[in-house]
Amino acid sequence: MLEAREANLTIDLCLRVGEVLLSSGAGAADVTATMQGVARELGMRNADVDITFTSLAMSYQANPEEPALGSARQVSRRAIDYDHLTQVDHLVRRILDGVVDVHEARSELAQIVSTGHDRKRWAVTGGWGLMCGGVAIQLGGGPLVIGLAMLSAIIIDKVQDRMQRRRMPSFYQQVVGGGVATLLALGVGATPLSVNVSLVVTANIIMLLAGIGFMGALQDALTGFYVTASARLLEAFLATAGIIAGVTGGLSVASSLGVRIPQLEPGVANLQTVGMLALGSAVAASAFAYSTYAPRRILLPIALVAATAISISRVIELAEVGRAWSVAIAALFVGLVSFTVSGRMRVPPLVVVVPAIVPMLPGLSIYRGLTLLSEGGSATSPGLLAMVAAISVAIALASGVILGEYVAQPLKREAQRVEARLAGPRLVGPVHVMSSTRRRRRKRAEAAQEARDAGESGESGGAGS
Template sequence: MSENRELNLTLDFCLRVGEVLLSSGAGAADVTATMLSLARALGFWQAECDITFTSLEMSHQTSPDEPPVIATRQVKQRVIDYQHLTRVDHLVRDVLREDLDLRQARAELGRIVSTGHDRPRWAVTGAWAAMSAGVAMQLGGDAAVVVLALLSAVTIDRLQLRMAKRRMPAFYQQVAGAGAATLIAAAAAASPLSIDVSLVITANIVMLLAGVGFMGGLQDALTGFYITAGARLTEAILATAGIIAGVSGGLSLANVVGVQIPEIDPGRVDIQSVGLMIVGSALAAAAFAFASYSPGRILAPIAGIAAVAMGISTSLAQPGLGRAWSVGTAAFFVGLVAFAVAGRMRVPPLVVVVSAIVPMLPGISIYRGLTLLAEGGRRDSSEGLLAMVTAASVAIALAAGVILGEYVAQPLKREAQKLEVRLSGPRLVGPVRVRSRRPGSSAQTSRRGRSRARAEDADDGSTGATGVTGDDGAGSPAQPG
């Protein structure tokens, strides 16, 4: 193909890869490094890219006396989809290893984004229900609390799914989900049943918080992408505000009709409750990963990491260490081990860290702050504001702890002098070190030679015919797990 046509196709391919990564929650630094690595591996070393929260732009200028070629792409939707994220991550690595040329890579990317998931939507709803049940178990709820949290989660997921099909903004979806959870709990409180409905509301708050991208926003801020960080944090704050509005509205309506919903009080933690917390956190983390279409092979490691992290957080909180510091230390452990675990299981570290910290999201602090604010007294209002500030500090501690763990883990994994220095920050998506060659080398020649060899193998019935490695190590299209 001509050089201009190949340049246009390369820029378009890099932009499409960046769109998938950015919409799945990858940091702007990771997306930038991945796009530049692909362009340089395909022979265009003068490529540059610019990323905002809603658009990507990539340009290439061969020499100063020639006009640059500029391509842009809009990020149309933002859905956590770790199946597509993992497959695209594998595709990037295949291109950088020169196992795929541009034509093959574009064809495989088209298959990835156009192929549906390997699990039905009702199974995803069941996973959200299992996640809420795990959080309720983690909070010490009995069987009735677990069942009610499960049923509330099903209602919330189906309600938000219907609203999403009508293209309702995420803020209103969060308001509706939190309001539905609170009203269901209020109905249960008005019934003769003896249920601690405060635990049900808290479990559903954690479910709604699970998709909020605080970590991506903080990662962008720490790595110097302040515009993208500001947009992501604004989106996260708006989504959290929707949860607060929904819960507070439900609590106010319950007070009007005379239904009292108690304030949650975690109380003393004994050995038995610690065991339930660990089991519940493992279930919640694995269920969230399943609901986000993570490959099946990573679910058990995520559950184990989340269980250990919850044990660390609980043990540190007992001697009197502040909650933000205890969960921050546990999140540091998650970031520290996620890099090695993700490498062994062939998934991006982002899949592991986001799923493993879900059980430690500050649902308790948010609910406690809202119930105190709803009571209206001066002392209650002060304690309520303090609880809300604690919730914000816990969210920041989780994101900062994970990123710090990644900073430490990646230099320990390899030699410090080989660190990528062009872009600051650890890599949560994409290869850590890129092996590419300058234009004029034998890279394209060897790549075409490998393609011809694979085609000859295909004619002979060889197992390596496609040259594309998916989640399960087989030919494309691959299915995770």
Template sequence: MDAREVNLTLDFCLKVGELLLSSGAGAADVTATMRSLARHLGLRSADVDVTFVNLAMAFQENPETVPVLATRQVKLRTIDYEDLTRVDHLVRAVLRDDVDLKGARAELGRIISTGHGRKRWAVTAGLAVMAAGVAVQLGGGPPVVVLAALAATIIDRLQLVMSRRRVPVFYQQVAAAGVASLLAVCVSVPFDADVSTAITANIVVLLAGLGFMGALQDALTGFYITAGARITEVMLSTAGIIAGVSAGLALARAVGLHLPPIEPAAVDLRSVSRALVGAAIGAAAFAYASYGPRRSLLPIAVVAAAAEGITVVFPAEFGNTWAVAVAAFFVGLVSYSVSGRLRVPPLVVIVPAVVPLLPGLSIYRGLTLLGASGNAAATSGLLAMFTAASIAVALASGVILGEYVAQPLQREARRLESRLAGPRLVGPVVVRTPRVRRRRRARAAAESPHT
């Protein structure tokens, strides 16, 4: 292979990896996909290194030649399931020999340069519907549902303006959570309404965009540096949410208002049906706001409603954390087959389906109790915050365990990915062996009229 083709191959693999990493894929999936592409395209001994936002590939044909090193850096991270799905289809097409390197580079250029068919205002509307769905799930009435949707709309437009001005994410989270709390306080003054549910719904909206899943997946698959950086990023963003909400609650107490913590309601047929419907709406709306394919919205809603149903009927003696862990395990277990039928990566199904299970309720309850007087309330508040952290870990670990069970690596893929220890949430699992590829190429050469 000449130097020009080596450089084009490395550049193609790096661009694929950059797009996958920026769209929410884990470092293990990105590494395995890049290595699969390089091996299929002729660079069998290429080395791949992914560290948080840095990607590097090196290739040396033999010890006597000069090694070629290429690097790229992810400059922007955003949840984009449309590009993720299109790149996943392109990778599979390359590994099936349906497209050559030149055609694959052209298609990748179209994916990168082409915008979305979904307008940006539609994304804002999706987030508003998501907040409304979570409010329904938590038992809020019509005024609270409308307030939650309105606050989510304002939050999204505010974050959009701040991101364009390159304001750090921490301050974006503080401002967004503060706006949600202040809006709720302002509404509660003239109408004397309990708006705690609306605040909690918007906490879930802000938590949904964080990379809990990718951070823990990287830790479980051996990418500890990337996992540490991602966990730090998630913790900093969550701290911003806590700071913004606590500021709003402090202001409410300063003006004489008391926003009580949300206590679990009695379980009956009506509350269960509201929880299932709200979870389905919230999950599907988040998938829509993340540019998920339309064909995936209804299945995602069904999976999310089933997961919420598991938490409702789960025995209370085990606690909420175990209930969430079992529900997340169910999501991971069914997502592989569901995503296969929908022709989308499992990540597109998993992340929206677990959004209704995020610990927004525990975070809000902990903050309200910490602000109350008395040692008992402060102790209960700390326990609620620890519960929120344990729920986040249970969500990610439960999903990945479900993927372990549903998606065992086959022998050839396991040999290719020997240093990886986790299931694939993006990219093909089965990789064509060199012997099968040689047979196909020989057959194609024999059938060619130019031979």
């Protein structure tokens, strides 16, 4: 039984681990299982964990006759950081293997979250620009469209970074991002230069959509964490509404100034060949992973997974299968292979999954819906249908990936019991956990070996005297 001091240190460690995971987009089921696994390994069995998206709470009562120990921690909204997520995931695995104790784990965790990155901020900004350039390639844009999309992304990242430093809510950051992308594209389109404004705006919409946590929201809903799922869905809808407000505001300003607003036709999905789609998707996915501080060793596998997924989606779509079903099957492939790829590259599956589905985000449908809605009249109904199609694609992406994780992850021993209790796959945290029986046997064997070693050293000392 742990002393009160050790128990409080363990609770604090679990809460800090959960904060990093939850703020990086991990599902509530993954965070709960990871926190309970760490607590159990450090001597606290049957600890209670409560997650409500903006806060974490944990309590432990070793004996009904003693008061319960508990603590809570607020989860601050932070930018996606897959480097810290990966390092914390490795620390959790070392804790579960019995390599580090609570004091060493606390010291290492503090060093992880307080240490900066070897990736310069200007390089991250360049990564966002390269990501939008990859999306422009994927959409079939020429050199001017690609360059303009990259320039817009760099400006948007600079502006949003400045707003984030001033603690502006993410909704206003999305509004400004959508407005900057639209006004810049329409401004260049008003010049004699021949540029497809729609593709530029679409590329930047996908950039703004990439950081929205649809994946974690749907995973929480499927695994029974409805309060957290509702909060994440509300955050996602607000962020998307910010993009819509920014783009529609830009379109309204351009219309009031007499600038012609180009509209994408319904058949615009046939923009690019499969090969160029794969190339653009690979560039966009790997650049997004780079901009979110993913380890460099995983960038090439992410590019390959994204290129294959978009090719699968395109081939199925050419067979006259609906857009939602085609991206759902491609997302299923991402979920199936991400577990194996992440295990070989020593990163959580979430680091592979999210960048790989970024090129399939429904930026095109959102832009079409907005331009149709901005015209009013008879175009209102097609605009609403385009927005509904965008929502269905987003849901298909998230549900397809999670189904792939359900199929791919083997459930064994203690991990199987945890998964059955939480009813969900693991996108963060170890799946293969050493059982308590094996752990006790290992500790008894180590204690017996130490006793034998001590006895042998005593005997040798007595013989020498």
